[in-house]
Amino acid sequence: MATAQFALTEGTLNVPDTYQDRSINVLKFKENNATLVITRAWDIEPGDEENFLNQQLAKVKRSMRKVVMDAIEDSRVAGQPAREVSLRFENQSTMVYEKLAVTRIDDHLLVLTLSRTLPFDTDADAFWAAIKTGFQLGA
DSSP states (O other), X not given: OOEEEEEETTEEEEEETTOXXXXXXXXXXXXGTEEEEEEEEOSOOTTXXXXXXXXXXXXXXXXXXXXXXXXXXXXXXXXXXXXXEXXXXXXXXXXXXXXXXXXXXXXXXXXXXXXXXXXXXXXXHHHHHHHHHHOOTTO
C-alpha cells in the first residue's frame, strides 16, 4: 500500500495515501486580535459552492444573535476564484466580526474564516488580504 506524509506542527505522520483530510486548523494571532479557522468541505459538487456558502450562513443566522451580513462577493484565495462575505454577530454577549472565504481546491472546498472581537480596521483588512494572497497551494 502506498503511503503519504501528513504534516502536523509537531512532525509528520506516514499514512495510507487514500486518506481524506477532514482536519480543522485553528490559528491564534494575539497581536492581530484574531483567530483563523481553516476547514474543508467534501462531497460538494462543482457549481454548488454558492449553495454551500448560503447553507453555512443560514446556520450562523439560526444559532447566533444580532447577525448582520454583507453581500457575498467575488474574491481570490491563493490566486484562484473564491466567494467571500463579511459578517458580525453576537455570541455569548460578545460581538464577533468575521471574514469568510470559500474556494475550490481540486475535489473539495477550502474555507478560511478570520474572526475578531473588534471591528475590522485597515490593519485587520490588510492582515486578511495577506492571508488570502499568501496561501500557497500544494504545500
